[in-house]
Amino acid sequence: MRGWRSFVGIPVGFASVSVHFGDTTHQVVADRGGVVDAMIRVDLEPGWQTFTFSVEGQEPIEARAFVVAEGTRFGVVSDVDDTVMVTALPRPFIAFWNSFVLDEHARLPVPGMAVLLDQLLRQHPGAPMVYLSTGAWNVAPTLWRFLGRHLFPAGSMLLTDWGPTHERWFRSGREHKLTNLRRLATEFPDVKWLLIGDDGQHDEAIYSQFMEEHPESVAGVAIRRLLPAEAVLAGGRAGREPHSEDVAPWVSAEDGAGLRDLLGEAGILR
Numbered sequence: 001m002r003g004w005r006s007f008v009g010i011p012v013g014f015a016s017v018s019v020h021f022g023d024t025t026h027q028v029v030a031d032r033g034g035v036v037d038a039m040i041r042v043d044l045e046p047g048w049q050t051f052t053f054s055v056e057g058q059e060p061i062e063a064r065a066f067v068v069a070e071g072t073r074f075g076v077v078s079d080v081d082d083t084v085m086v087t088a089l090p091r092p093f094i095a096f097w098n099s100f101v102l103d104e105h106a107r108l109p110v111p112g113m114a115v116l117l118d119q120l121l122r123q124h125p126g127a128p129m130v131y132l133s134t135g136a137w138n139v140a141p142t143l144w145r146f147l148g149r150h151l152f153p154a155g156s157m158l159l160t161d162w163g164p165t166h167e168r169w170f171r172s173g174r175e176h177k178l179t180n181l182r183r184l185a186t187e188f189p190d191v192k193w194l195l196i197g198d199d200g201q202h203d204e205a206i207y208s209q210f211m212e213e214h215p216e217s218v219a220g221v222a223i224r225r226l227l228p229a230e231a232v233l234a235g236g237r238a239g240r241e242p243h244s245e246d247v248a249p250w251v252s253a254e255d256g257a258g259l260r261d262l263l264g265e266a267g268i269l270r
Contacts, residue, residue, distance in 0.1 A: 011035075012055075020052045020060070033161045035137055046126060048154070066128055066156050068188060074124045074219060075188065076117065076155075077181070078196040079203055080133035080143065083224050084113045084152060109150040110224060112256025116269075119260065120194065121153050123270060128191070129155030132180055134173030136160060174202045181210045185217040192219035192248075194268060196259075199252070200226045211247050220249040220268050222259045 011034025019026045021042045028038040036053070046069035054060040068075075081087045086108045121127055135143065137159045147154070158180045160173075184193065195210070195218065197203025204223055211218045249266035253259045263269040 015055055018054045020054065021049075031161075035161055068128050068191070069126050072126055072128070072188075072191055075128040075130065075184075075191045075193045076120055076196065077130045077132050077184070077193050078113075078117065078155075079177075079198060079201075080131050080135065082110070082198045082200045082226060083196060083203075084110055084117075084131075085146060086110060107146055109146075109152070110255060112258075112260065113224070114150055114152045114256070116256035116260045116263075117153050117196075118151070119269060128188075129153050130158060130184070131155050132158045132177055134160055134176055174206055177203075177206050178210065181206070182213070185210075185214040189217075191217070193217055194219045194222065194263075196222045196224070198224040198226060215247045218248045220251070220263065220266060222263060223250075223252040224256075224259065225252055225254045227254060 011030075013030065013032040013034055015030045015034065017028050017030060017036055019028055019036075019038075019040060021040070021044065024042060026040045026042070028036055028040070030036050044065075044067045046067050048064050048066055050062055050064050052060040052062050078084060117129065121129060131143070131147075133143070140157055140159060143157065160176045181193075181195075184191070195203075195207045197207060207218075207221045207223075211221070249263075249268060251259060251262035251266060253262055260269060
């Protein structure tokens with residue numbers, strides 16, 4: 001489906017929502033943009049678990065959550081745009097085209113990234129896989145279908161709200177990513193994360209700052225270098241960020257195969 005169809009629904013701000021886990025029901029309230037962000041205490045088995053959302057007058061909707069087992073020490077956080085999916089997102093016109101016009105079947109995966117992520121999770125059974133993107137929650141179904149069609153491993157998504165905030169017309173993608181990385185470090189203090197991104201936006205700067213703030217939460221950083229043509233569309237590459245080589249391995253390559261080889265040399269991937 002065309003991307004614009006994901007944005008024609010009308011969000012219901014401050015809606016009362018019932019969340020059903022097994023035999024338990026929890027009441028939560030959506031924010032002004034219709035997004036539910038709440039912490040619920042419930043006992044669940046590790047792995048993927050299914051639950052339902054329901055609001056008055058509508059059929060319940062099923063969703064899934066990934067439960068991280070106690071003792072888990074490794075996880076993967078991956079950017080989406082230009083890291084697993086070629087989008088050239090930073091250019092405003094290209095961003096608009098990819099979000100609202102382009103058919104999802106026309107989007108291309110970055111070569112080798114699905115294999116890389118799959119091998120990482122096979123080596124670390126039960127490790128959480130998180131896709132961290134500045135994309136709006138509206139496009140989550142499109143991203144799910146794209147990832148499944150191209151054999152990327154299932155993962156949790158951390159996206160953002162669509163539209164302006166109280167302070168600015170456009171949301172800060174950098175702040176969104178840093179906030180969620182800090183949240184992961186707080187909620188999973190024993191997990192070391194492999195951070196995967198690209199050099200077309202601010203991923204290197206974001207990961208470098210997070211590494212300085214939470215060195216104990218970083219297993220390594222893998223940066224996908226944009227091809228020359230992609231870099232032109234993206235408005236150039238971000239400048240190289242200084243980072244400590246003593247905290248965690250930092251590798252860079254043009255595709256998943258190159259990153260896989262370098263992560264192997266660094267001892268992160270066997």
